[in-house]
Amino acid sequence: MSTIQVRQENPEDIRAIDVVHLSAFEGDDEVGLIDSLRASSGFIADLSLVAEFNGRIVGHVLLTRVRLLKGKEKEGLDILALAPMAVVPSQSHRGIGSELVKAAIDKARTLGHKAIVVVGHPEFYQRFGFKSASKLGLETNLAVSDDLVTVMELINGTLSGGGNIIYPSLFNCVY
Numbered sequence: 001m002s003t004i005q006v007r008q009e010n011p012e013d014i015r016a017i018d019v020v021h022l023s024a025f026e027g028d029d030e031v032g033l034i035d036s037l038r039a040s041s042g043f044i045a046d047l048s049l050v051a052e053f054n055g056r057i058v059g060h061v062l063l064t065r066v067r068l069l070k071g072k073e074k075e076g077l078d079i080l081a082l083a084p085m086a087v088v089p090s091q092s093h094r095g096i097g098s099e100l101v102k103a104a105i106d107k108a109r110t111l112g113h114k115a116i117v118v119v120g121h122p123e124f125y126q127r128f129g130f131k132s133a134s135k136l137g138l139e140t141n142l143a144v145s146d147d148l149v150t151v152m153e154l155i156n157g158t159l160s161g162g163g164n165i166i167y168p169s170l171f172n173c174v175y
């Protein structure tokens with residue numbers, strides 16, 4: 001029986017990853033964003049994960065560094081933004097997206113990262129324990145509705161007291 005395998009991306013996967021995002025999103029903004037993020041200081045190779053099904057790449061998720069500023073802090077601390085994520089439409093609703101999110105959370109926790117923020121489908125991300133960012137007093141610098149932003153704390157206390165989550169301007173092409 002075929003199973004879904006989630007593993008770290010390698011350079012040979014890049015074209016297949018682009019195809020996943022081109023099939024799942026309208027246009028190529030996400031592909032451009034991923035290229036830019038790979039070249040940025042926020043990229044963490046361990047946290048670009050692909051899902052393989054029957055030997056084919058059918059899903060991808062990327063977590064990169066964003067900044068959390070608390071109170072009047074100027075420096076802040078690094079947390080992770082989950083984006084983009086996609087599963088090819090022909091394989092959606094089979095749990096592949098869920099496997100990617102669970103693997104990403106596990107890997108991020110193992111690597112000692114403090115928290116994850118994500119924009120989109122709150123009812124989907126809440127399944128994994130993500131909580132409304134606005135209810136925790138967290139805002140972002142993105143032009144998106146507050147309702148779409150959820151967060152998960154990986155190290156206790158990271159998000160307590162709220163704050164501002166600063167995404168790099170690279171993300172402006174998708175949000």
Ligand SMILES: CC(C)(COP(=O)(O)OP(=O)(O)OC[C@H]1O[C@@H](n2cnc3c(N)ncnc32)[C@H](O)[C@@H]1OP(=O)(O)O)[C@@H](O)C(=O)NCCC(=O)NCCS
Nearest residue numbers: 024085086087092093094095096097098099119120121124
């Ligand atoms: C969102 C996405 C990654 C989910 O992948 P998946 O493999 O279908 O995920 P799973 O099978 O584990 O879970 C499916 C659940 O995702 C949620 N979901 C999927 N698409 C959704 C949408 N457009 N709006 C709201 N919820 C959605 C639903 O809760 C769905 O549950 P259901 O199967 O009971 O209907 C995939 O649908 C996709 O690539 N969509 C287009 C790109 C996108 O929106 N990316 C995420 C940005 S936050």
